[in-house]
Amino acid sequence: MADRFTVTYWIAAASEAEARTRAEAVALEQTLEIPRDAVPRGYIEDELLGRVTALVPHEGQQGGFRAEVSYSNDDVGGDFLQLLNIVFGNASILTGLRVIDIALNPELATLCGGPRFGAAGLRERAGAHGRPLFMSAIKPVGMSTAELADRAYQFALGGMDFVKDDHGLVDQATSPFSDRLAACVEAVEKANRETGGRASFVPNITAETSVALARAEQAQRAGAGAVMLAPGLMGFDVARTLARSESFDLPIVTHPTFSGASTITPTTGFSHRVFYGQMTRMMGADAVVYPNFGGRFGFSEDECRSIATGCAEDFAGLKPVLPTPGGGMNIEKVPAMREVYGHDVIYLVGGALLRAPEGITEAARRLVEAASAA
Amino acid sequence: MADRFTVTYWIAAASEAEARTRAEAVALEQTLEIPRDAVPRGYIEDELLGRVTALVPHEGQQGGFRAEVSYSNDDVGGDFLQLLNIVFGNASILTGLRVIDIALNPELATLCGGPRFGAAGLRERAGAHGRPLFMSAIKPVGMSTAELADRAYQFALGGMDFVKDDHGLVDQATSPFSDRLAACVEAVEKANRETGGRASFVPNITAETSVALARAEQAQRAGAGAVMLAPGLMGFDVARTLARSESFDLPIVTHPTFSGASTITPTTGFSHRVFYGQMTRMMGADAVVYPNFGGRFGFSEDECRSIATGCAEDFAGLKPVLPTPGGGMNIEKVPAMREVYGHDVIYLVGGALLRAPEGITEAARRLVEAASAA
Numbered sequence: 070m071a072d073r074f075t076v077t078y079w080i081a082a083a084s085e086a087e088a089r090t091r092a093e094a095v096a097l098e099q100t101l102e103i104p105r106d107a108v109p110r111g112y113i114e115d116e117l118l119g120r121v122t123a124l125v126p127h128e129g130q131q132g133g134f135r136a137e138v139s140y141s142n143d144d145v146g147g148d149f150l151q152l153l154n155i156v157f158g159n160a161s162i163l164t165g166l167r168v169i170d171i172a173l174n175p176e177l178a179t180l181c182g183g184p185r186f187g188a189a190g191l192r193e194r195a196g197a198h199g200r201p202l203f204m205s206a207i208k209p210v211g212m213s214t215a216e217l218a219d220r221a222y223q224f225a226l227g228g229m230d231f232v233k234d235d236h237g238l239v240d241q242a243t244s245p246f247s248d249r250l251a252a253c254v255e256a257v258e259k260a261n262r263e264t265g266g267r268a269s270f271v272p273n274i275t276a277e278t279s280v281a282l283a284r285a286e287q288a289q290r291a292g293a294g295a296v297m298l299a300p301g302l303m304g305f306d307v308a309r310t311l312a313r314s315e316s317f318d319l320p321i322v323t324h325p326t327f328s329g330a331s332t333i334t335p336t337t338g339f340s341h342r343v344f345y346g347q348m349t350r351m352m353g354a355d356a357v358v359y360p361n362f363g364g365r366f367g368f369s370e371d372e373c374r375s376i377a378t379g380c381a382e383d384f385a386g387l388k389p390v391l392p393t394p395g396g397g398m399n400i401e402k403v404p405a406m407r408e409v410y411g412h413d414v415i416y417l418v419g420g421a422l423l424r425a426p427e428g429i430t431e432a433a434r435r436l437v438e439a440a441s442a443a
Numbered sequence: 444m445a446d447r448f449t450v451t452y453w454i455a456a457a458s459e460a461e462a463r464t465r466a467e468a469v470a471l472e473q474t475l476e477i478p479r480d481a482v483p484r485g486y487i488e489d490e491l492l493g494r495v496t497a498l499v500p501h502e503g504q505q506g507g508f509r510a511e512v513s514y515s516n517d518d519v520g521g522d523f524l525q526l527l528n529i530v531f532g533n534a535s536i537l538t539g540l541r542v543i544d545i546a547l548n549p550e551l552a553t554l555c556g557g558p559r560f561g562a563a564g565l566r567e568r569a570g571a572h573g574r575p576l577f578m579s580a581i582k583p584v585g586m587s588t589a590e591l592a593d594r595a596y597q598f599a600l601g602g603m604d605f606v607k608d609d610h611g612l613v614d615q616a617t618s619p620f621s622d623r624l625a626a627c628v629e630a631v632e633k634a635n636r637e638t639g640g641r642a643s644f645v646p647n648i649t650a651e652t653s654v655a656l657a658r659a660e661q662a663q664r665a666g667a668g669a670v671m672l673a674p675g676l677m678g679f680d681v682a683r684t685l686a687r688s689e690s691f692d693l694p695i696v697t698h699p700t701f702s703g704a705s706t707i708t709p710t711t712g713f714s715h716r717v718f719y720g721q722m723t724r725m726m727g728a729d730a731v732v733y734p735n736f737g738g739r740f741g742f743s744e745d746e747c748r749s750i751a752t753g754c755a756e757d758f759a760g761l762k763p764v765l766p767t768p769g770g771g772m773n774i775e776k777v778p779a780m781r782e783v784y785g786h787d788v789i790y791l792v793g794g795a796l797l798r799a800p801e802g803i804t805e806a807a808r809r810l811v812e813a814a815s816a817a
Contacts, residue, residue: 094739101583102609107798113585144584146615150649150676154611154700159770161675162703162740209475210518211487235476237528241520275524277680278652301535302524304678306651326528329536330704330712338704365468366536396533424481 071116071142075172076156081133081165081336085124092121092136095160100144102159116141131335135169142176149180150306152351157339169340171347178385181351185312186320187388188381188413191355194294194320195230196267200441201407202415203228204271204393205422205433207253208235214244218252220429224422225260225268227433231415232257233271233297236324246272246284254292269294271322275303282310285317295320295355301328305352312353320355322393333367341372346379350387356415357393363405364397374409381413391415400432403440416440444490445516449546450530455507455539455710459498466495466510469534474518476533490515505709509543516550523554524680526725531713543714545721552759555725559686560694561762562755562787565729568668568694569604570641574815575781576789577602578645578767579796579807581627582609588618592626594803598796599634599642601807605789606631607671608647610698620646620658628666643668645696649676656684659691669694669729675702679726686727694729696767707741715746720753724761730789731767737779738771748783755787765789774806777814790814 078095082088096119101108108114123137145152157168173181184190192198205224207217221232232253240246253270261268274284274296281303285296298307300323308321325345331338338344341359349357357380360366362373373394381389392410395417406416418436425432452469456462470493475482482488497511519526531542547555558564566572579598581591595606606627614620627644635642648658648670655677659670672681674697682695699719705712712718715733723731731754734740736747747768755763766784769791780790792810799806 098739100611101585102611103583103794104798107794108583109586113583117583117585143615143617144611146584146613148613148650150651150673151611151613153676154649154673158610158700159703159734159740161701162699162707162734164707164741209477209482209487209491210520211475211491212483236532237474237476237518237525239520239522239525241517243517275528276522277524277684278678279684299524299528300678302527302679304652304674304681305676307678310651310653325536326532327535329533330708333536333538333711334704334708337707360533360536365472366533367538420477420481424478 072174072176073139073141074174074177075122075137075139076168077135077137077170079127079133079167079169080136085134088134088136089121089124092124092138095119095136095166096121096138098159099155100140117144142174145177145180147180149309152177152180153305161338165336167335167337167340168343171343173385175385178387181387182309182313182353183350183387184353184355184390186355188391189388191320191391197230199412201410201412202230202391203437203440204231204233204415204417205229206233206235206417206419208238208419210235210237210241211243214248214252217244217249218256221253221270222256222260223429224433225257225266226264227430228266228437229433230268231271231294232268233322234273236273236275236297236299236326238273239276247287250288250291250293258292271295271297273297275299275324278303278307281307285311285319289317289319293319295322297322297324299324299326300352301326305348309353321353322356322358323349323354324358325360340375341368342375342379345376347384349380349390350384354390356391358395358417359393360396361394361398361406363402364395366396370409377410377413393417395419400436400439403436407440446548446550447513447515448548448551449496449511449513450542451509451511451544453501453507453541453543454510459508462508462510463495463498466498466512469493469510469540470495470512472533473529474514491518516548519551519554521554523683526551526554527679535712539710541709541711541714542717545717547759549759552761555761556683556687556727557724557761558727558729558764560729562765563762565694565765571604573786575784575786576604576765577811578605578607578789578791579603580607580609580791580793582612582793584609584611584615585617588622588626591618591623592630595627595644596630596634597803598807599631599640600638601804602640602811603807604642605645605668606642607645607696610647610649610671610673610700612647613650621661624662624665624667632666645669645671647671649673652677652681655681659685659693663691663693667693669696671696671698673698673700674726675700679722683727695727696730696732697723697728698732699734714749715742716749716753719750721758723754723764724758728764730765732769732791733767734770735768735772735780737776738769740770744783751784751787767791769793774810774813777810781814
């Protein structure tokens with residue numbers, strides 16, 4: 070008998086009987102995907118067919134039920150994407166159904182691998198202890214490499230730990246990837262020489278997989294501090310490939326672009342905690358960018374708190390990672406963010422610093438100081 | 444000045460003024476992603492900033508508005524995933540916003556490349572003219588290679604043009620990929636020798652990208668008729684990589700697993716026509732699997748009709764592809780499907796044939812006959 074793992078779904082249903090019928094349909098859909106009466110007896114029915122192991126009313130105003138479904142490691146067959154496919158494959162096309170928890174076993178935790186650095190590793194690399202971390206994005210697209218590198222310099226001079234590419238910067242003619250990488254690493258190092266700090270540059274490597282993997286190695290050779298990629302565009306196995314690579318040894322930051330629909334409807338997709346917390350750790354990234362509450366996207370404070378929980382809580386031994394909330398952040402939002410995240414967070418602040426009357430560096434300094442105050 | 448392309452969004456808004464504000468916010472978010480008052484004058488503002496080029500009330504009971512936003516090819520910089528990122532990157536995290544049309548220009552159509560075979564190429568390879576095409580899936584996971592190959596044989600003997608792996612079959616110990624590929628190709632060829640037909644086997648190559656690309660080439664060498672992959676798990680550039688590869692020359696079938704949330708909420712994500720029709724063609728696949736109306740998923744007849752439209756209509760010169768509706772199909776549903784799809788369709792029928800009292804082959808024959816009747 071193989072080990073089993075559990076996925077918990079929220080299920081819309083008017084009665085427990087209806088919820089059980091739906092849960093059993095999910096357990097069948099996610100594994101054998103044939104009519105129940107065509108399931109072969111023996112190993113397939115006994116081991117591979119998903120099992121509804123618990124069904125309870127869901128607490129909270131949304132109503133419905135929580136169903137725990139247990140699956141076999143043999144359904145997964147040692148394939149990471151097949152693990153995700155069992156968690157929420159065809160069932161992702163159903164409404165009134167949402168993944169609200171994943172519980173792994175040791176064999177699957179090993180399959181995932183998890184973050185190479187995690188929150189502690191990121192702190193170590195940045196030399197940042199007893200305070201939150203800080204990240205800014207250089208932008209907009211269309212600026213020259215020199216202009217973008219100057220922004221990187223100013224951000225680093227102001228105390229940002231990480232200066233990343235905007236996720237819309239790829240290899241446009243106005244600032245080709247290779248030129249920008251070299252110039253921004255140098256600009257951040259120049260700031261470090263002045264501040265004595267350990268800021269680093271984080272290029273966006275999102276691209277066709279072979280190109281992205283080559284850019285990751287290029288980034289490492291050039292002296293970048295991490296790389297950023299968008300799993301919603303590139304797929305959910307690229308971070309893991311990099312996190313387990315023998316020739317690559319940098320932290321990975323994920324960006325949520327293109328995959329917003331995965332969480333924003335409360336009755337479909339994944340809970341915020343699962344998608345931005347658990348999945349980030351399963352795929353081996355070290356920090357996860359997502360839109361903070363109170364910005365220009367609609368995540369609630371509770372949803373953001375749940376992401377922080379999903380990044381930090383015990384999860385089959387996979388290292389904790391750092392939530393990296395952004396999207397309209399500014400110094401006025403620091404108290405509310407400190408209340409939610411404490412110091413276990415990367416403040417991602419960009420646009421607000423660009424238009425600060427005192428200039429980028431001074432505005433960054435003020436923000437770092439305000440957020441680092443105990 | 445670079446060429447421009449247009450994305451049309453449905454926008455929830457109570458008034459035209461609100462809709463315009465939201466549309467302009469999208470145009471900014473998808474390109475420069477900095478506060479409007481921090482946008483540099485000149486090339487960046489004039490060329491790279493998205494422009495709202497039309498705004499009209501949306502017909503239909505959902506209300507809201509249709510906004511056309513024009514973007515520059517320079518925003519894309521020759522990167523396919525960046526094209527998707529412009530179409531619906533951070534905006535995917537907004538509610539009350541849905542992509543309802545993409546209009547490409549010739550340069551971007553060349554960037555996409557599009558399907559190598561398309562609907563006509565699939566027909567040519569299958570020798571299937573003047574009738575719909577047929578596909579079945581071998582399953583469930585847990586069966587031995589010999590048992591699965593026997594099912595492949597029976598499906599092919601019954602007249603299926605394509606026999607594919609279930610999307611849950613990867614490399615499990617009960618039927619490793621390489622063994623299954625060899626056995627199923629042979630089983631289908633055996634059926635072809637008896638029928639004189641041209642059925643072919645379609646393995647599921649979904650896996651970590653490097654593994655998937657190797658399996659694609661292995662499938663070609665082994666004599667497979669096409670390959671299947673899941674963009675929602677693997678990312679949206681893998682099909683395109685294969686469709687443009689010099690060493691790979693098989694059709695590609697996409698599977699919707701894991702990406703259901705992209706369309707199932709009518710006020711977020713993508714319209715069915717865009718996601719399953721236009722996007723399939725942009726990424727270079729030749730056929731798209733999705734759940735048919737009247738099955739165990741919730742797509743409506745209108746939504747399925749719109750997918751068929753998106754697969755076939757003029758789209759910047761990209762070849763038409765074949766809709767491949769499945770998910771609970773059976774012979775009783777043939778008349779309704781013929782009404783919607785005509786002959787431009789691949790009937791994907793699986794589970795219903797497995798429990799037919801007359802046996803798989805005979806049940807497949809009856810279905811092929813019923814659906815092929817003019």
